[in-house]
Amino acid sequence: MALRRCPMATADRIEETEKSVASPGKQPRTARGRETMRRLLDAAAKEFGERGFHEASISGITRRAGTALGSFYTYFDSKEAIFSALVKDMSEGVAKAAAAGMAADASGVEREREALAAFLGFARQNKEIYRIIDEAEFADPASYRDHYEGAANRIAARLDAAVENGDIAPGDNEVRAWAIMGMNVFLGLRFGVWDDTRPVDDITGAVAALLGDGLGC
Amino acid sequence: MALRRCPMATADRIEETEKSVASPGKQPRTARGRETMRRLLDAAAKEFGERGFHEASISGITRRAGTALGSFYTYFDSKEAIFSALVKDMSEGVAKAAAAGMAADASGVEREREALAAFLGFARQNKEIYRIIDEAEFADPASYRDHYEGAANRIAARLDAAVENGDIAPGDNEVRAWAIMGMNVFLGLRFGVWDDTRPVDDITGAVAALLGDGLGC
Structure with missing residues (x-):
């Protein structure tokens, strides 16, 4: 059986992200916002995966995502929230x-x-x-x-x-x-x-x- | 099938403990020493189980075990070691x-x-x-x-x-x-x-x- 290497197309993943995981009242409203939030989540996976929860930092996440610190707070309230x-x-x-x-x-x-x-x-x-x-x-x-x-x-x-x-x-x-x-x-x-x-x-x-x-x- | 509630008699558990887990060069040599080490391990299970690794402390372990702080270092080098x-x-x-x-x-x-x-x-x-x-x-x-x-x-x-x-x-x-x-x-x-x-x-x-x-x- 061939493995599906990409379980969802990127657009679908971004769409799905929008629905579910931003902090309350912080859902992105534009395609660009959804993309930024997706980048933050992917960066968070690397940051938490490599450094662990305690060592991980919001600035480490935004650095990996290539976004400004302010973008983080546009979508998430805290390290715990992301x-x-x-x-x-x-x-x-x-x-x-x-x-x-x-x-x-x-x-x-x-x-x-x-x-x-x-x-x-x-x-x-x-x-x-x-x-x-x-x-x-x-x-x-x-x-x-x-x-x-x-x-x-x-x-x-x-x-x-x-x-x-x-x-x-x-x-x-x-x-x-x-x-x-x-x-x-x-x-x-x-x-x-x-x-x-x-x-x-x-x-x-x-x-x-x-x-x-x-x-x- | 009846469950064995005590998989090993206490004496056997203490005997087993002696063989395996003290820090290098710190194996207890007496029955009393083996008992103390067993008490420290049981106390450590409670301390780490309730507080987690980072919050747990050696003094918390010795307090639960009812032993002096010095007894801890008789058998273990550090929190990591226990x-x-x-x-x-x-x-x-x-x-x-x-x-x-x-x-x-x-x-x-x-x-x-x-x-x-x-x-x-x-x-x-x-x-x-x-x-x-x-x-x-x-x-x-x-x-x-x-x-x-x-x-x-x-x-x-x-x-x-x-x-x-x-x-x-x-x-x-x-x-x-x-x-x-x-x-x-x-x-x-x-x-x-x-x-x-x-x-x-x-x-x-x-x-x-x-x-x-x-x-x-």
């Missing part, structure tokens, strides 16, 4: 990468295989995501929890639909969803961030076999 | 809880079910473990990586043995091990730390079904 915005933005990025990677007619095990392939691709290209999401456990616990609960709910909804279609056996889809999410997160850490030399198909093939037939003989 | 020691100690605690929870003759899916049951029990009783291990990603990255690589290696070794015995089908046991570890970590977060009201058997039953037969019909 960090929360970034966690939400990455969460949406993961969701969209998975959605873009799944064929419309795939269901059950095949759909989970495609979602994992998309996630591994996303993790390999956004290696800072682990550091940022994991640091949210400390810097912004509500966003951390939202991120994982959101992902588990999406997986559970896919499994519910697959049961409905008769593509998988009925079962405890909440537990299954947290199990599958955990698999994906740790496979992404091991085979995406720490070492990305193994072909994605190796990983997803082994997982599809596990989800398809279990470990049994 | 944090690393604690991550290693918790890593060993997880390994021992899993080992104690697995029947000697269990293999394959049943063994993984028992390991998960033991881990959920451990997580419910040591809720600070997530915060501490996860903070190691930032405060002590080498220990963080050792923790997960060690756990994945243990699972892979169990799977290798189960394939050898003919209890499970041959497959990519490295990928399977990281997948199973990820499942366990996230199920422990969701059903151990965040909400521990669901019976452990519900969770392990659903996972055993998944590992036994996959999602298929």
Whole structure:
């Protein structure tokens, strides 16, 4: 399966950004504003990813983004605000990468295989995501929890639909969803961030076999 | 299956502690010394778990342990040193809880079910473990990586043995091990730390079904 390397076109990503993550009352109103905000978020991913939340600074973000300090405050109230915005933005990025990677007619095990392939691709290209999401456990616990609960709910909804279609056996889809999410997160850490030399198909093939037939003989 | 609530008798835990985690040249030589070091580690788990690495202090640890400040330096060189020691100690605690929870003759899916049951029990009783291990990603990255690589290696070794015995089908046991570890970590977060009201058997039953037969019909 070909990996989608760009889960969303830039224009779509900018559009999406506008809707969701600026501080209250600070949504950009122009295409140029949306572009600046997107640049700030991408710069924030690098700054927080490399320096960590405590060491990261607003001036470090604007320097990386090539914007004036004032531009930062046009869209975000504080370092905390852009960090929360970034966690939400990455969460949406993961969701969209998975959605873009799944064929419309795939269901059950095949759909989970495609979602994992998309996630591994996303993790390999956004290696800072682990550091940022994991640091949210400390810097912004509500966003951390939202991120994982959101992902588990999406997986559970896919499994519910697959049961409905008769593509998988009925079962405890909440537990299954947290199990599958955990698999994906740790496979992404091991085979995406720490070492990305193994072909994605190796990983997803082994997982599809596990989800398809279990470990049994 | 009854959960082992105390994976090791205290004397064994103290014995084990002596071997592994004091700063170089600072291993306790007496039973009393081993007890003090154990008290310091348990106090450190509370201090780091509640306050986080940056806010935690050596005096906070000795106050919780009821020891003099000098006792701390008898065994540990620094806050960093006891944090690393604690991550290693918790890593060993997880390994021992899993080992104690697995029947000697269990293999394959049943063994993984028992390991998960033991881990959920451990997580419910040591809720600070997530915060501490996860903070190691930032405060002590080498220990963080050792923790997960060690756990994945243990699972892979169990799977290798189960394939050898003919209890499970041959497959990519490295990928399977990281997948199973990820499942366990996230199920422990969701059903151990965040909400521990669901019976452990519900969770392990659903996972055993998944590992036994996959999602298929």
